[in-house]
Amino acid sequence: TLSNSLHAADVAHSIHPYTNARLHEEQGPLIMTRGDGARVYDSEGKEYIEGLAGLWSVAVGFSEPRLREAAMKQMEELPYYHSFAHKANEPAIRLAEKLAEMTPDGLNRAFFTNSGSEANDTVIKMVWFMNNALGRPEKKKFLSRTKAYHGITVASGSLTGLPGNHRDFDLPIIPVTHLTCPHFWRNGAEGETEAEFTARLLTELEETIVAEGPDTIAAFIGEPVMGAGGVITPPQGYWPGVAEICAKYDILLVSDEVINGFGRLGARFGCEKYGFVPDIMVVSKQLTSSYMPLAAIMMNDKVYNAIADNTAKLGTFGHGYTTSGHPVSCAVALENLAILEERDLMGNAARLAPLFQEKLQALASHPLVGEARGVGLIGGLELVADKETKAAFEPAGSMAARVVKHAQEAGLICRNIYETVALCPPLMITEEDVEIIFARLTQALDQAADWARE
Numbered sequence: 344t345l346s347n348s349l350h351a352a353d354v355a356h357s358i359h360p361y362t363n364a365r366l367h368e369e370q371g372p373l374i375m376t377r378g379d380g381a382r383v384y385d386s387e388g389k390e391y392i393e394g395l396a397g398l399w400s401v402a403v404g405f406s407e408p409r410l411r412e413a414a415m416k417q418m419e420e421l422p423y424y425h426s427f428a429h430k431a432n433e434p435a436i437r438l439a440e441k442l443a444e445m446t447p448d449g450l451n452r453a454f455f456t457n458s459g460s461e462a463n464d465t466v467i468k469m470v471w472f473m474n475n476a477l478g479r480p481e482k483k484k485f486l487s488r489t490k491a492y493h494g495i496t497v498a499s500g501s502l503t504g505l506p507g508n509h510r511d512f513d514l515p516i517i518p519v520t521h522l523t524c525p526h527f528w529r530n531g532a533e534g535e536t537e538a539e540f541t542a543r544l545l546t547e548l549e550e551t552i553v554a555e556g557p558d559t560i561a562a563f564i565g566e567p568v569m570g571a572g573g574v575i576t577p578p579q580g581y582w583p584g585v586a587e588i589c590a591k592y593d594i595l596l597v598s599d600e601v602i603n604g605f606g607r608l609g610a611r612f613g614c615e616k617y618g619f620v621p622d623i624m625v626v627s628k629q630l631t632s633s634y635m636p637l638a639a640i641m642m643n644d645k646v647y648n649a650i651a652d653n654t655a656k657l658g659t660f661g662h663g664y665t666t667s668g669h670p671v672s673c674a675v676a677l678e679n680l681a682i683l684e685e686r687d688l689m690g691n692a693a694r695l696a697p698l699f700q701e702k703l704q705a706l707a708s709h710p711l712v713g714e715a716r717g718v719g720l721i722g723g724l725e726l727v728a729d730k731e732t733k734a735a736f737e738p739a740g741s742m743a744a745r746v747v748k749h750a751q752e753a754g755l756i757c758r759n760i761y762e763t764v765a766l767c768p769p770l771m772i773t774e775e776d777v778e779i780i781f782a783r784l785t786q787a788l789d790q791a792a793d794w795a796r797e
Protein backbone atom coordinates (compact mmCIF):
# COMPACT_ATOMS: atom_id res chain seq x y z
CA THR A 344 0.00 0.00 0.00
CA LEU A 345 0.98 3.67 -0.29
CA SER A 346 1.12 3.82 3.47
CA ASN A 347 3.60 0.92 3.64
CA SER A 348 5.91 2.32 0.98
CA LEU A 349 5.94 5.80 2.61
CA HIS A 350 6.65 4.17 5.94
CA ALA A 351 9.64 2.28 4.54
CA ALA A 352 10.99 5.32 2.68
CA ASP A 353 10.75 7.51 5.77
CA VAL A 354 12.57 5.00 7.93
CA ALA A 355 15.25 4.59 5.25
CA HIS A 356 15.94 8.25 4.42
CA SER A 357 14.75 10.75 7.04
CA ILE A 358 15.94 11.95 10.38
CA HIS A 359 13.20 13.74 12.33
CA PRO A 360 13.34 16.74 14.67
CA TYR A 361 12.80 15.98 18.37
CA THR A 362 12.60 12.24 17.70
CA ASN A 363 14.40 9.19 19.05
CA ALA A 364 15.93 7.96 15.78
CA ARG A 365 16.41 4.29 16.77
CA LEU A 366 12.87 4.07 18.14
CA HIS A 367 11.64 5.67 14.93
CA GLU A 368 13.34 2.97 12.88
CA GLU A 369 11.37 0.40 14.86
CA GLN A 370 7.95 2.04 14.96
CA GLY A 371 8.03 4.30 11.90
CA PRO A 372 6.09 7.52 11.28
CA LEU A 373 2.48 8.53 11.82
CA ILE A 374 1.81 9.97 8.37
CA MET A 375 -0.86 12.66 8.20
CA THR A 376 -2.51 12.98 4.83
CA ARG A 377 -5.51 15.28 5.18
CA GLY A 378 -6.98 18.03 7.33
CA ASP A 379 -10.57 19.06 7.97
CA GLY A 380 -11.20 21.89 10.43
CA ALA A 381 -9.81 20.92 13.82
CA ARG A 382 -9.28 17.35 12.61
CA VAL A 383 -6.49 15.55 10.77
CA TYR A 384 -6.46 12.10 9.14
CA ASP A 385 -3.58 9.66 8.88
CA SER A 386 -2.59 7.44 5.96
CA GLU A 387 -4.82 4.65 7.33
CA GLY A 388 -7.80 7.01 7.37
CA LYS A 389 -7.94 7.30 11.17
CA GLU A 390 -9.34 10.60 12.45
CA TYR A 391 -7.79 12.70 15.20
CA ILE A 392 -8.84 15.93 16.83
CA GLU A 393 -5.76 18.15 16.93
CA GLY A 394 -5.37 19.11 20.59
CA LEU A 395 -2.13 21.00 19.98
CA ALA A 396 -3.03 22.85 16.76
CA GLY A 397 -0.06 21.18 15.09
CA LEU A 398 2.79 22.78 16.99
CA TRP A 399 0.66 25.36 18.90
CA SER A 400 0.12 27.13 15.64
CA VAL A 401 -2.91 26.43 13.44
CA ALA A 402 -5.51 29.03 14.48
CA VAL A 403 -7.97 28.59 11.61
CA GLY A 404 -7.94 24.78 11.36
CA PHE A 405 -6.40 22.43 8.83
CA SER A 406 -8.53 23.08 5.72
CA GLU A 407 -8.98 26.81 5.22
CA PRO A 408 -9.70 27.47 1.51
CA ARG A 409 -9.09 31.21 1.81
CA LEU A 410 -5.46 30.65 2.78
CA ARG A 411 -4.98 28.30 -0.16
CA GLU A 412 -6.50 30.90 -2.49
CA ALA A 413 -4.42 33.74 -1.05
CA ALA A 414 -1.26 31.67 -1.64
CA MET A 415 -2.30 30.73 -5.18
CA LYS A 416 -3.16 34.31 -6.10
CA GLN A 417 0.21 35.55 -4.88
CA MET A 418 1.99 32.65 -6.60
CA GLU A 419 0.39 33.76 -9.88
CA GLU A 420 1.20 37.46 -9.49
CA LEU A 421 4.67 37.43 -7.96
CA PRO A 422 5.75 34.14 -6.38
CA TYR A 423 8.94 35.51 -4.94
CA TYR A 424 10.84 38.64 -4.39
CA HIS A 425 13.37 39.67 -1.76
CA SER A 426 13.57 42.70 0.48
CA PHE A 427 17.33 43.43 0.46
CA ALA A 428 18.67 46.80 -0.71
CA HIS A 429 15.41 48.80 -0.66
CA LYS A 430 13.34 46.18 -2.52
CA ALA A 431 9.81 45.51 -1.37
CA ASN A 432 6.61 43.70 -2.25
CA GLU A 433 3.00 44.62 -1.55
CA PRO A 434 2.04 41.80 0.88
CA ALA A 435 5.12 42.44 3.05
CA ILE A 436 4.41 46.19 3.16
CA ARG A 437 0.75 45.66 4.02
CA LEU A 438 1.56 43.04 6.65
CA ALA A 439 4.07 45.30 8.42
CA GLU A 440 1.44 48.05 8.45
CA LYS A 441 -1.23 45.63 9.72
CA LEU A 442 1.01 44.29 12.52
CA ALA A 443 1.97 47.82 13.58
CA GLU A 444 -1.75 48.56 13.89
CA MET A 445 -2.63 45.33 15.75
CA THR A 446 0.25 45.13 18.22
CA PRO A 447 0.50 47.34 21.33
CA ASP A 448 1.24 51.04 20.96
CA GLY A 449 4.80 51.88 20.12
CA LEU A 450 5.63 48.64 18.27
CA ASN A 451 5.63 50.35 14.93
CA ARG A 452 8.02 48.39 12.78
CA ALA A 453 8.37 44.83 11.54
CA PHE A 454 11.36 42.78 10.38
CA PHE A 455 10.46 39.43 8.81
CA THR A 456 12.16 36.06 9.15
CA ASN A 457 11.07 32.50 8.32
CA SER A 458 10.87 31.03 11.80
CA GLY A 459 10.67 31.89 15.47
CA SER A 460 14.24 30.71 16.00
CA GLU A 461 15.55 32.98 13.27
CA ALA A 462 13.49 35.83 14.72
CA ASN A 463 15.04 35.47 18.17
CA ASP A 464 18.47 35.08 16.61
CA THR A 465 17.78 38.33 14.75
CA VAL A 466 16.67 40.00 17.98
CA ILE A 467 20.03 39.18 19.54
CA LYS A 468 21.88 40.70 16.59
CA MET A 469 19.61 43.76 16.47
CA VAL A 470 20.17 44.46 20.15
CA TRP A 471 23.94 44.08 19.78
CA PHE A 472 23.94 46.27 16.66
CA MET A 473 21.87 48.86 18.53
CA ASN A 474 24.20 48.92 21.53
CA ASN A 475 27.20 49.22 19.23
CA ALA A 476 25.49 52.23 17.68
CA LEU A 477 25.00 53.71 21.13
CA GLY A 478 28.69 53.28 21.92
CA ARG A 479 28.19 50.59 24.57
CA PRO A 480 29.28 47.32 22.94
CA GLU A 481 29.84 45.67 26.33
CA LYS A 482 26.05 45.76 27.00
CA LYS A 483 25.54 42.29 25.49
CA LYS A 484 24.16 39.80 27.97
CA PHE A 485 20.63 38.37 27.81
CA LEU A 486 18.50 37.39 30.77
CA SER A 487 16.20 34.41 30.22
CA ARG A 488 14.54 31.80 32.45
CA THR A 489 14.94 28.10 33.13
CA LYS A 490 12.42 26.17 30.99
CA ALA A 491 12.15 29.04 28.48
CA TYR A 492 11.80 28.06 24.82
CA HIS A 493 13.07 30.61 22.34
CA GLY A 494 14.17 28.36 19.51
CA ILE A 495 17.03 26.11 18.51
CA THR A 496 19.57 28.00 16.38
CA VAL A 497 22.95 28.30 18.06
CA ALA A 498 22.07 31.69 19.54
CA SER A 499 18.31 31.33 20.14
CA GLY A 500 18.96 27.84 21.52
CA SER A 501 21.26 29.54 24.02
CA LEU A 502 18.32 31.66 25.22
CA THR A 503 16.20 28.51 25.55
CA GLY A 504 16.44 27.17 29.09
CA LEU A 505 15.74 23.46 28.70
CA PRO A 506 18.45 20.99 29.71
CA GLY A 507 18.43 18.85 26.54
CA ASN A 508 18.80 21.87 24.27
CA HIS A 509 21.98 22.89 26.12
CA ARG A 510 23.62 19.72 27.40
CA ASP A 511 23.52 17.86 24.11
CA PHE A 512 24.90 20.73 22.00
CA ASP A 513 27.41 22.51 24.28
CA LEU A 514 25.22 25.62 24.57
CA PRO A 515 24.84 28.39 25.60
CA ILE A 516 27.33 30.05 23.34
CA ILE A 517 26.19 33.66 23.81
CA PRO A 518 26.32 35.43 27.20
CA VAL A 519 23.01 34.56 28.89
CA THR A 520 21.88 34.11 32.48
CA HIS A 521 18.89 31.87 33.20
CA LEU A 522 16.79 33.04 36.14
CA THR A 523 14.34 30.94 38.18
CA CYS A 524 11.37 29.59 36.23
CA PRO A 525 8.26 31.49 37.44
CA HIS A 526 6.38 28.33 38.33
CA PHE A 527 4.79 28.79 41.74
CA TRP A 528 3.52 25.23 42.24
CA ARG A 529 6.96 23.70 41.51
CA ASN A 530 9.33 26.43 42.66
CA GLY A 531 7.45 28.15 45.47
CA ALA A 532 9.19 27.57 48.80
CA GLU A 533 7.55 25.79 51.75
CA GLY A 534 4.88 28.12 53.19
CA GLU A 535 5.56 30.88 50.64
CA THR A 536 2.52 32.73 49.21
CA GLU A 537 2.22 33.48 45.49
CA ALA A 538 2.87 37.18 46.18
CA GLU A 539 5.99 36.30 48.18
CA PHE A 540 7.15 34.03 45.36
CA THR A 541 6.77 36.90 42.85
CA ALA A 542 8.66 39.23 45.16
CA ARG A 543 11.47 36.68 45.52
CA LEU A 544 11.81 36.32 41.74
CA LEU A 545 11.85 40.09 41.25
CA THR A 546 14.53 40.41 43.94
CA GLU A 547 16.55 37.71 42.18
CA LEU A 548 16.20 39.65 38.90
CA GLU A 549 17.31 42.94 40.42
CA GLU A 550 20.17 41.38 42.39
CA THR A 551 21.39 39.59 39.26
CA ILE A 552 21.39 42.84 37.30
CA VAL A 553 23.26 44.69 40.05
CA ALA A 554 25.76 41.85 40.58
CA GLU A 555 26.55 41.36 36.90
CA GLY A 556 26.40 45.10 36.16
CA PRO A 557 23.54 46.82 34.29
CA ASP A 558 26.13 48.01 31.75
CA THR A 559 26.68 44.39 30.70
CA ILE A 560 23.03 43.38 30.32
CA ALA A 561 21.25 44.15 27.05
CA ALA A 562 17.85 42.53 27.34
CA PHE A 563 15.41 40.31 29.19
CA ILE A 564 13.50 37.84 27.02
CA GLY A 565 10.45 35.85 28.10
CA GLU A 566 7.27 34.16 26.95
CA PRO A 567 4.34 35.70 28.88
CA VAL A 568 3.05 32.13 29.37
CA MET A 569 5.83 29.58 28.82
CA GLY A 570 4.77 27.05 26.21
CA ALA A 571 7.28 24.37 25.32
CA GLY A 572 8.71 24.41 28.85
CA GLY A 573 5.42 22.90 30.05
CA VAL A 574 2.64 25.55 29.84
CA ILE A 575 3.70 27.66 32.82
CA THR A 576 1.52 30.63 33.75
CA PRO A 577 3.24 33.47 35.61
CA PRO A 578 2.51 34.31 39.25
CA GLN A 579 0.46 37.40 40.09
CA GLY A 580 2.29 40.68 39.49
CA TYR A 581 5.34 39.07 37.89
CA TRP A 582 5.31 40.78 34.48
CA PRO A 583 4.65 44.38 35.57
CA GLY A 584 7.45 43.86 38.12
CA VAL A 585 9.87 42.57 35.48
CA ALA A 586 9.01 45.49 33.18
CA GLU A 587 9.60 48.03 35.94
CA ILE A 588 13.03 46.62 36.81
CA CYS A 589 14.08 46.42 33.16
CA ALA A 590 13.11 50.07 32.64
CA LYS A 591 14.99 51.10 35.78
CA TYR A 592 18.28 49.61 34.50
CA ASP A 593 17.84 50.45 30.80
CA ILE A 594 17.42 46.81 29.82
CA LEU A 595 15.25 46.04 26.80
CA LEU A 596 12.23 43.84 27.37
CA VAL A 597 11.50 41.25 24.68
CA SER A 598 8.14 39.48 24.69
CA ASP A 599 8.38 36.18 22.81
CA GLU A 600 4.78 35.71 21.66
CA VAL A 601 5.44 32.96 19.14
CA ILE A 602 2.84 30.81 20.96
CA ASN A 603 0.97 33.47 22.99
CA GLY A 604 0.24 35.92 20.17
CA PHE A 605 -3.08 36.36 18.33
CA GLY A 606 -5.62 35.37 20.93
CA ARG A 607 -4.19 32.20 22.45
CA LEU A 608 -4.53 33.49 26.03
CA GLY A 609 -7.97 35.03 25.53
CA ALA A 610 -6.40 38.45 24.84
CA ARG A 611 -4.78 39.54 21.58
CA PHE A 612 -1.24 39.37 22.95
CA GLY A 613 0.33 37.97 26.09
CA CYS A 614 1.80 41.34 27.08
CA GLU A 615 -1.73 42.82 26.99
CA LYS A 616 -3.03 39.95 29.10
CA TYR A 617 -0.38 40.53 31.77
CA GLY A 618 -0.15 44.32 31.62
CA PHE A 619 3.24 45.27 30.23
CA VAL A 620 4.58 46.90 27.09
CA PRO A 621 7.72 45.35 25.61
CA ASP A 622 10.35 47.11 23.48
CA ILE A 623 10.40 44.14 21.10
CA MET A 624 7.80 41.49 20.41
CA VAL A 625 8.28 38.32 18.37
CA VAL A 626 5.35 36.62 16.64
CA SER A 627 5.09 33.56 14.38
CA LYS A 628 3.06 30.31 14.31
CA GLN A 629 -0.56 31.62 14.43
CA LEU A 630 0.53 34.58 12.26
CA THR A 631 0.02 32.37 9.18
CA SER A 632 -1.62 29.46 11.03
CA SER A 633 1.72 27.92 9.96
CA TYR A 634 0.41 27.29 6.44
CA MET A 635 3.55 29.15 5.35
CA PRO A 636 6.76 29.77 7.33
CA LEU A 637 6.93 33.32 8.69
CA ALA A 638 7.88 35.24 11.82
CA ALA A 639 7.97 38.95 12.58
CA ILE A 640 9.97 41.03 15.01
CA MET A 641 8.04 44.12 16.09
CA MET A 642 10.06 46.92 17.64
CA ASN A 643 9.55 50.37 19.09
CA ASP A 644 11.14 53.60 17.87
CA LYS A 645 13.91 53.49 20.45
CA VAL A 646 15.23 50.22 18.97
CA TYR A 647 14.53 51.23 15.39
CA ASN A 648 16.21 54.62 15.65
CA ALA A 649 19.36 53.23 17.23
CA ILE A 650 19.61 50.70 14.39
CA ALA A 651 18.83 53.35 11.78
CA ASP A 652 21.46 55.73 13.21
CA ASN A 653 24.06 52.98 12.97
CA THR A 654 23.16 52.14 9.39
CA ALA A 655 23.58 55.83 8.55
CA LYS A 656 27.17 55.45 9.76
CA LEU A 657 27.94 51.93 8.52
CA GLY A 658 25.90 51.79 5.34
CA THR A 659 23.56 48.87 6.04
CA PHE A 660 22.07 46.59 8.67
CA GLY A 661 23.98 43.56 7.41
CA HIS A 662 21.42 40.93 8.27
CA GLY A 663 18.46 39.29 6.55
CA TYR A 664 17.32 36.16 4.77
CA THR A 665 16.76 35.33 1.10
CA THR A 666 13.11 34.82 1.98
CA SER A 667 12.65 37.68 4.53
CA GLY A 668 9.23 39.17 3.78
CA HIS A 669 8.36 36.38 1.35
CA PRO A 670 5.32 37.62 -0.61
CA VAL A 671 3.42 34.30 -0.44
CA SER A 672 3.97 33.94 3.32
CA CYS A 673 2.95 37.56 3.88
CA ALA A 674 -0.16 37.23 1.67
CA VAL A 675 -1.20 34.14 3.64
CA ALA A 676 -0.58 35.98 6.93
CA LEU A 677 -2.75 38.93 5.83
CA GLU A 678 -5.60 36.59 4.87
CA ASN A 679 -5.19 34.60 8.09
CA LEU A 680 -5.39 37.79 10.20
CA ALA A 681 -8.43 38.91 8.21
CA ILE A 682 -10.12 35.57 9.01
CA LEU A 683 -9.23 35.88 12.72
CA GLU A 684 -10.95 39.26 12.73
CA GLU A 685 -13.95 38.50 10.50
CA ARG A 686 -14.83 35.28 12.36
CA ASP A 687 -13.80 36.76 15.68
CA LEU A 688 -11.66 33.69 16.40
CA MET A 689 -9.75 35.51 19.14
CA GLY A 690 -13.16 36.23 20.71
CA ASN A 691 -14.11 32.56 20.22
CA ALA A 692 -11.01 31.54 22.18
CA ALA A 693 -11.95 33.97 24.96
CA ARG A 694 -15.54 32.66 25.04
CA LEU A 695 -14.49 28.99 25.14
CA ALA A 696 -11.76 29.62 27.72
CA PRO A 697 -13.97 29.24 30.83
CA LEU A 698 -15.28 25.83 29.66
CA PHE A 699 -11.79 24.71 28.58
CA GLN A 700 -10.20 25.78 31.87
CA GLU A 701 -13.04 24.28 33.93
CA LYS A 702 -12.58 20.91 32.19
CA LEU A 703 -8.83 21.16 32.72
CA GLN A 704 -9.22 21.98 36.42
CA ALA A 705 -11.63 19.07 36.84
CA LEU A 706 -8.69 16.79 36.01
CA ALA A 707 -6.60 18.22 38.88
CA SER A 708 -8.18 15.57 41.13
CA HIS A 709 -7.20 12.71 38.80
CA PRO A 710 -4.81 10.31 40.57
CA LEU A 711 -1.98 10.98 38.08
CA VAL A 712 -2.24 14.78 38.05
CA GLY A 713 -0.15 17.03 40.28
CA GLU A 714 -1.15 20.38 38.82
CA ALA A 715 -3.63 21.54 36.17
CA ARG A 716 -2.74 24.98 34.84
CA GLY A 717 -3.58 27.19 31.92
CA VAL A 718 -5.20 30.33 30.59
CA GLY A 719 -7.34 31.01 27.52
CA LEU A 720 -7.08 28.04 25.16
CA ILE A 721 -3.80 26.63 26.42
CA GLY A 722 -3.38 24.18 29.26
CA GLY A 723 -1.06 21.66 30.85
CA LEU A 724 -1.44 18.73 33.23
CA GLU A 725 1.72 17.98 35.18
CA LEU A 726 1.74 14.32 36.21
CA VAL A 727 3.21 13.13 39.49
CA ALA A 728 3.94 9.73 41.01
CA ASP A 729 3.14 11.16 44.45
CA LYS A 730 0.71 14.05 44.93
CA GLU A 731 2.13 14.87 48.39
CA THR A 732 5.82 15.13 47.51
CA LYS A 733 5.18 16.12 43.85
CA ALA A 734 7.76 13.49 42.86
CA ALA A 735 7.82 12.83 39.12
CA PHE A 736 7.47 9.42 37.50
CA GLU A 737 10.63 7.49 36.57
CA PRO A 738 12.05 7.56 34.00
CA ALA A 739 11.35 11.26 33.43
CA GLY A 740 8.47 11.90 31.08
CA SER A 741 7.50 8.24 30.75
CA MET A 742 3.99 8.54 32.20
CA ALA A 743 3.13 11.65 30.18
CA ALA A 744 4.37 9.87 27.05
CA ARG A 745 2.10 6.94 27.90
CA VAL A 746 -0.91 9.27 28.30
CA VAL A 747 -0.16 10.93 24.97
CA LYS A 748 0.09 7.51 23.29
CA HIS A 749 -3.27 6.42 24.72
CA ALA A 750 -4.78 9.77 23.68
CA GLN A 751 -3.54 9.21 20.14
CA GLU A 752 -5.13 5.75 20.11
CA ALA A 753 -8.37 7.41 21.27
CA GLY A 754 -8.16 9.99 18.45
CA LEU A 755 -6.66 13.00 20.24
CA ILE A 756 -3.28 14.51 19.35
CA CYS A 757 -1.58 16.22 22.28
CA ARG A 758 2.02 16.49 23.43
CA ASN A 759 4.11 15.55 26.42
CA ILE A 760 6.80 17.91 27.62
CA TYR A 761 8.74 16.05 30.24
CA GLU A 762 5.99 15.16 32.75
CA THR A 763 3.41 17.68 31.43
CA VAL A 764 0.66 16.86 28.95
CA ALA A 765 0.00 20.00 26.90
CA LEU A 766 -3.18 21.11 25.13
CA CYS A 767 -3.39 24.07 22.73
CA PRO A 768 -6.23 23.46 20.23
CA PRO A 769 -7.00 25.56 17.14
CA LEU A 770 -8.76 28.84 18.00
CA MET A 771 -11.67 27.83 15.71
CA ILE A 772 -12.80 24.84 17.83
CA THR A 773 -16.37 24.51 19.11
CA GLU A 774 -17.79 23.78 22.53
CA GLU A 775 -18.45 20.23 21.36
CA ASP A 776 -14.79 19.87 20.32
CA VAL A 777 -13.72 20.94 23.82
CA GLU A 778 -15.95 18.19 25.27
CA ILE A 779 -14.44 15.61 22.88
CA ILE A 780 -10.87 16.65 23.67
CA PHE A 781 -11.39 16.24 27.41
CA ALA A 782 -13.39 13.01 27.09
CA ARG A 783 -10.53 11.44 25.12
CA LEU A 784 -7.87 12.84 27.42
CA THR A 785 -9.69 11.57 30.51
CA GLN A 786 -9.93 8.12 28.94
CA ALA A 787 -6.18 8.19 28.22
CA LEU A 788 -5.37 9.28 31.79
CA ASP A 789 -7.58 6.50 33.20
CA GLN A 790 -5.87 3.92 31.02
CA ALA A 791 -2.44 5.10 32.15
CA ALA A 792 -3.57 5.08 35.79
CA ASP A 793 -4.84 1.50 35.40
CA TRP A 794 -1.47 0.49 33.97
CA ALA A 795 0.36 2.25 36.83
CA ARG A 796 -1.71 0.37 39.40
CA GLU A 797 -0.88 -3.04 37.90
Ligand code: PLP
Binds near residue numbers: 398463493599601
Ligand atom coordinates in the same frame (compact mmCIF):
# COMPACT_ATOMS: atom_id res chain seq x y z
N1 PLP B 1 9.75 30.97 20.62
C1 PLP B 1 8.75 30.29 21.17
C2 PLP B 1 8.01 30.85 22.33
C3 PLP B 1 8.37 29.04 20.62
O1 PLP B 1 7.38 28.34 21.19
C4 PLP B 1 9.06 28.56 19.49
C5 PLP B 1 8.69 27.27 18.87
O2 PLP B 1 7.96 26.48 19.43
C6 PLP B 1 10.11 29.32 18.98
C7 PLP B 1 10.42 30.53 19.55
C8 PLP B 1 10.91 28.83 17.80
O3 PLP B 1 10.15 28.89 16.65
P1 PLP B 1 10.51 27.97 15.38
O4 PLP B 1 10.21 26.55 15.74
O5 PLP B 1 9.61 28.53 14.30
O6 PLP B 1 11.94 28.21 15.06
